Amino acid sequence: MLNFKGMRFPIDVILVCIRWYVAYPLSYRHLEEMMQERGVSVDHSSINRWAIRFLPLVEKMARKHKRPVGTSWRMDETYIKVKGIWKYLYRAVDKQGKTVDFLLTAKRDMAAAKRFFDKAMAAQGAPEKVAMDKSGANKAAIDEINAGRAVLITVRQVKYLNNIVEQDHRAIKRVTRLMLGFKSFRSASNVLAGVELMHMIRKGQFAINGAAVTSFADRFYALAGQVRPV
Template sequence: MKALSPAVAKVLKRLHYPLEIMLVYVRWYVAYPLSLRNLEEMMSEREIAVDHSTVHRWAIKLLPVLEKAFRRCKRPVGKNWRMDETYVKVRGTWKYLYRAVDKAGNTVDFLLRVKRDKEAARRYFEKAIDQNGAPETVTIDKSGANLAGLRAVNAERETPIKIRQAKYLNNIVEQDHRAIKRRTRLILGFKEFHCARILLSGIELMHMIAKGQMEGAGKLKPSAARQFYSLSI
């Protein structure tokens, strides 16, 4: 067995359960429309007695480490972005998940924010550029907040990013939202903002792996499951 990454090994000191089992159930939780109760029942059928809240704790502890590992081997995205936000309920209140994809449909980045305003949009663009490099063009809808946020970013750049406002050109990112919404529908609202950010990062992580955005797969591309598990070593 290959050595675990130091970050995963550190997490395991506080999670006294075989890593292989934890990774399987965390992956199922973020990859498929399954509730924690569903996972508890599935584990029981395999004679694994674990409470559903324990699976949630595994996800909260492991997903930040796995996402960080994925960031190091994420394929570069294109320079033409489509950006939009979708809605996620946290403690009964709608919050805003900012997302963008490139022209080929690859996920650029994502960020959950409490408000939908200029500052939230600016913060999203700063994060996306820091992680992926600057785009040449960003297409947004008619949102004044997104336009103001992108203009604020451009104000600090020598070479401004070209801005296009055309709703029909953003169909590709609106369609991509559906994959995330399908998974969050069964969660029936997140209980805490911090947990929502972590679980959404895991859902986005599996979505990117499924779209082939992870490098290092070689000629014989391993399954999405094997790619996910490989992030722990």
């Protein structure tokens, strides 16, 4: 359960604001106006703090309910601007398009790629195959992982195989475009956890009781350990 102790606003106000923020291409000021129209006076800076504080916690709770992904991965990285500087969001999907994992890094190199693979494999297990672009750093990361394995992970550096993950990036970029860049690496990482979570909810990646008949909003509240407000 999330700890909302000491918060001035009700839980449902906080959750609806952070859900809207990561579900749709909205700015914090858009949400401030939308809440005012509903009779709730909340400053955009408060919504910003809620997003940074609670989104990674909801995403962490949701991981316990995530369905297994396939063993054939497509891995790639896309760009996210933080304090006016491009950073790198490593992402992978399986061949069905289900999100494997994600990781925001400051650099694009072998060490960053290996951190991503280590995180993904700790959560999902090792893949049988990984498709990636011609990046030498990404290949070097898998080579280092394979050096300690009895059963090697097959690497396929074929561009057309990665079309599915490149297309999947668009859903993330569509939401982050109106965020106008992040002010810190921490805020970027925390908010992106929420954006990825909503994207996975839409793809039906969580085993939630009654999920087949509930909305995406209901699933978000369920993963946050709350009942959707009426």
